[in-house]
Each structure stands twice: as C-alpha cells, then as structure tokens.
Amino acid sequence: AGPEDQEPVKRRLGVMGGTFDPIHHGHLVAASEVASLFHLDEVVFVPTGQPWQKDSHGVSPAEDRYLMTVIATASNPQFSVSRIDIDRGGPTYTVDTLRELRNEHPDADLFFITGADALEQIFSWRNAQELFHQAHFIGVTRPGHTLSDPGLPEGGVSLVEVPALSISSTDCRERVARGEPVWYLVPDGVVRYIDKRKLYKGAA
Ligand code: ATP
Ligand code: MG
Numbered sequence: 001a002g003p004e005d006q007e008p009v010k011r012r013l014g015v016m017g018g019t020f021d022p023i024h025h026g027h028l029v030a031a032s033e034v035a036s037l038f039h040l041d042e043v044v045f046v047p048t049g050q051p052w053q054k055d056s057h058g059v060s061p062a063e064d065r066y067l068m069t070v071i072a073t074a075s076n077p078q079f080s081v082s083r084i085d086i087d088r089g090g091p092t093y094t095v096d097t098l099r100e101l102r103n104e105h106p107d108a109d110l111f112f113i114t115g116a117d118a119l120e121q122i123f124s125w126r127n128a129q130e131l132f133h134q135a136h137f138i139g140v141t142r143p144g145h146t147l148s149d150p151g152l153p154e155g156g157v158s159l160v161e162v163p164a165l166s167i168s169s170t171d172c173r174e175r176v177a178r179g180e181p182v183w184y185l186v187p188d189g190v191v192r193y194i195d196k197r198k199l200y201k202g203a204a
Contacts, residue, residue, distance in 0.1 A: 011108040014043035015135065017085070017097060019169065020065045022194060023072045024186045026167040030140045033162040034113050035078055038138065042078055043113070044101070045069050048092040049085045060199055062086040071189040095127040098134040110135035116159060132156050176200035 016031050023045070031043045047065045059065070066086055073079035084100045085092040094112065101110060112135040114122065119139040122131065131137070137157040172182050177200050183191055194200065 008107070011042070011105065012038065012040045012111065013101070013105055013108040014038070014040040014111045014113050015046060015098070015101060016043055016113045017046045017048060017092070017094060019059060020045070020047045020069045021060045021169050022065070022172055022182075022186050022190050022199070023069050024167045024169060024172055024190075025184075026165040028072060028187070029165055030115075030162045031079065031113060032076075034111070034138050034140065034160060037160060038111055038158075040078070040111060042080060044080050044082050045073055046082045046085050046097055046101075049089055050091055064193075064197055064199060068186075068190050068193055071193055072187045093127070094122055095131055095134070098131065102134060111138055112136070113138050113140065115139070116141050119157070173200040177202070 014031065014035055016027065018027060020027065027045075031045070034040065035043050047062065047069050049062065050059070063086075066081065066083060069081045073081055082101070084104075085097055088096065088100075098110060098112065102108075112131075114137065116139040119137065122128075122137075139157065139159045141159070141161045167185050172185055175182050175185075176194060182194070186194075
C-alpha cells in the first residue's frame with residue numbers, strides 16, 4: 001500500500017487563550033514547553049475580546065493586546081496569533097473560540113493550553129461537556145496555584161508542570177504603574193510597545 005492509503009496524520013494545533021495584558025514570558029514558556037511535550041505543530045495565541053471576568057477593572061484596548069501578542073510571538077515559526085475572539089466582539093467563551101478554530105482547521109486535533117487556575121473555572125461553565133469533545137485540555141502549573149479539588153472530567157485533560165515562572169500580567173501592570181522595570185519579564189519589543197503606547201501608567 002502506498003502512502004495515499006494511510007490515515008493522514010492529523011495536525012496538532014495548540015490553542016493558548018488569554019487576556020495578554022501584557023503577554024509575558026510565563027505565557028511563552030508555557031506554550032513552548034507544551035508544544036514540545038505534546039509534539040504540537042503550531043500554537044495559536046488567541047487574545048480575548050472584552051473579558052467578562054475582568055470588565056470591572058478595565059482592560060487595555062484589544063488592538064494593543066493583539067499587537068503585543070504579535071510582537072512577542074513573531075520570531076517563533078511555530079507560534080501564530082488569531083483575531084477570532086477580538087473580532088467576534090463581546091465576552092469570550094472558550095466554547096466559541098474552539099468552535100471557530102475547529103471550523104477553520106477541520107483536519108486538526110486541538111490542544112487547549114491554560115493555566116491550572118483558569119482550568120478550574122473553564123470546567124465550571126455551562127458547556128463543559130462540549131468543551132471536552134472539542135479539544136484536549138492541558139493545564140499548566142504556575143507558582144502559587146495548585147489544583148485542590150479539580151473536579152475535571154476523566155481523560156481529555158492533562159496537567160503538566162512547566163518551569164515555574166513567577167510572572168503575571170497583573171504584576172507587570174503594577175510594576176509599570178510604579179515606574180519599575182519589566183525588562184526580561186516580557187519580551188523586549190513588548191517593553192518598548194508598553195512605553196510607546198503609555199500603557200498601565202494610570203491605575204494598576
Ligand atoms: P492577569 O494577572 O491579568 O490575570 P495572567 O498573567 O494570568 O494575567 P492571562 O492573560 O490571564 O495572564 O493568562 C492567559 C493564560 O496563561 C491563563 O490560562 C493563565 O493561567 C496562563 N498563565 C499566566 N501566567 C502564567 C505563568 N507564569 N505560567 C504559566 N501559565 C501562565
Ligand atoms: Mg490570569
């Protein structure tokens with residue numbers, strides 16, 4: 001039998017959703033580590049639309065968060081950025097993100113990468129069962145967050161430890177607001193973009 005008779009090898013597509021306000025090296029290390037461990041062909045970063053968890057705090061404009069994500073990922077041929085959640089408008093639900101990505105990539109297996117903290121919230125949502133069929137979920141550990149009582153569906157979810165980076169976007173925003181450096185916490189181009197656009201200057 002020739003190669004045309006064999007099952008086509010499915011593309012393995014990682015999906016990393018986030019507010020990315022700003023994107024930082026914790027996000028990038030997590031994506032890189034999961035791509036390696038799970039033999040992913042590509043990781044798509046998907047900045048959220050107006051995030052419902054955070055709308056009281058005020059989130060930076062979507063275009064700024066999108067551009068910082070592009071700047072941070074541009075040099076990695078395995079990384080790309082999708083505008084689907086930003087262009088859909090309104091709050092982002094993971095179930096919509098994954099539906100749309102499955103339509104765009106019908107031939108790919110999806111691996112949704114998320115911090116273990118966020119994983120608990122995702123599966124408390126109403127479409128938990130559908131989510132579970134849409135993608136394999138990979139929860140990455142981050143400092144200060146342990147999965148106490150995950151209540152996650154059996155199978156379909158993997159928990160992995162990534163080299164612990166004690167970086168959060170909240171801390172980066174607060175540092176900028178206090179006039180402290182974020183060099184080496186976020187990529188150089190993102191430091192310069194934050195400065196150029198005067199992001200996070202007011203309230204942290
Ligand atoms: P904020 O402090 O504003 O909540 P954040 O640092 O958690 O921001 P998000 O954009 O909310 O960043 O995170 C996107 C995804 O990346 C989430 O699933 C989150 O759990 C995960 N994540 C964030 N920081 C890290 C880190 N240092 N290591 C591993 N995963 C991380
Ligand atoms: Mg967060």
